[in-house]
Amino acid sequence: MNIDMRSQLSPFLAGCIVTAGLMMSQSAVSTSGVEPATEQMIQQAASNTAQAVVLALQEKEHEQLDKIPDPLDCNSFSWMESCEEINKQAKLNPQAPMRVQRKDGLEFNFPPGTPTPVINAMLNDSPAATQQMIDYLDELAGHHQSLANRYKEQLWAQGGLKNVEMSADRAAAKQDLPKDTIDQSNVKITLLYDSRCAACKTTLANLRDLKDKYPEIPVSAFQFNADPKAVERVKEQYGVAARMLTQDEVDRLRSTGVQVVPTMWIDNPTQKKRLQREGTVSLTVIESELEKVSNYRNGGRG
Known part of the structure; x- marks a missing residue:
């Protein structure tokens, strides 16, 4: 057959070629005893038919x-002579990694499914290629966020999964229970904060949740920056006793080593034991520290 076999064929097309070959072989067998000229015509017709089938399937x-x-x-890789062939092979073998070299010779082995903007940015140092990758990743993140929101809304609308027990809900409910190992009568919390500090607001919110679970634990907050209205917002929003420090009080605290806000003190007044935490402190960590400090007895755990 007069077919260019230099390009790699897909398994399906290769199977068609084998089938066409079998057709030709069968025609040769079935024409035994026929005049040579007639036999040649039959074989040529079978060959033409097989060739036409393969060409049609290839097209x-x-x-x-x-x-x-x-x-x-x-279009972005004019220096890559094999670019079209690489694309063809990648589409013929979608589960195979794609092995490509940059213009400087650095080699990459891209896993199947690597997005085109990512591949182009890895092979091309141009700002345009980098921007295309950024735009793609931004769009992808937006799509995932949108999908997550739709999933959540629809899941809530139907009341959750019908055949799956919501173990996360059970775990959350268990976490909401106060720990009986924390002695609420033997501990207090002091928070030093700045109303402009995002980490301070996070810790204040955690203290609000703590007060809901452990209402007998005294919680006080002292504001470093001079903003009386902010103090009132803290009292109202987070439900803690708060006041603004004078500049002298701020200076004295700084001189004792308080350099970071938020700074949290967890005190055992009876044993005069203090634990200091700096930065954002989660509710779980606060509970753990309360458990240790509230049970401190005579130099050791109670």
């Missing part, structure tokens, strides 16, 4: 491949 396959987006933007 059909090329049409299907053309519908698949190219992994490489060959």
Whole structure:
């Protein structure tokens, strides 16, 4: 057959070629005893038919491949002579990694499914290629966020999963129970904060939740910056006793080593034991520290 076999064919097309070959062999067998000229005509007709079938299937396959987006933007890689062939092989073998070299010779082995903007940015140092990757990742993140919101809304609307027990809800409910190992009568919390500090607001919110679980634990907050209205907002929003420090009080605290806000003190007044925490402190950590400090007895745990 007069077919260019230099390009790699898909397994399906290769199978068609084998089938065409069998057709030709069968025609040769079935024409035994026929005049040579007639036999030659039959074999030529079978050969032409097989060739036409293979060419038609090959053209059909090329049409299907053309519908698949190219992994490489060959317009951006004029120096890559094998760009079109790499695209073809990648589409013929979608589960195989794609091995490509940059212009400087650095080699990459891209896993199947690597997005085109990411591949282009890895192979091309241009600002445009980098921006395309950033835009793609930004759009992808937005899509995932939108999908997550739709999933959550629909899941809540139907009242959760019907056939799966919500173990996370049980765990959260268990966490909401106060620990009986914390002696609320033997501990107090002091928070030094700045109303402009995001970490301070997070810790204040955690203290609000703590007060809901352990209402007998005294919680006080002292504000470093001079903003009386902010103090009132803290009292109202977080439900803790708060006041603004004078500049002299701020200076004295600084001189004793308090350099970071938020700073939290967890005190055992009976044993005069203090634990100091700096930065954002989660509710789980606060509870753990309360358990240790409230049970401190005579130099050791109670």
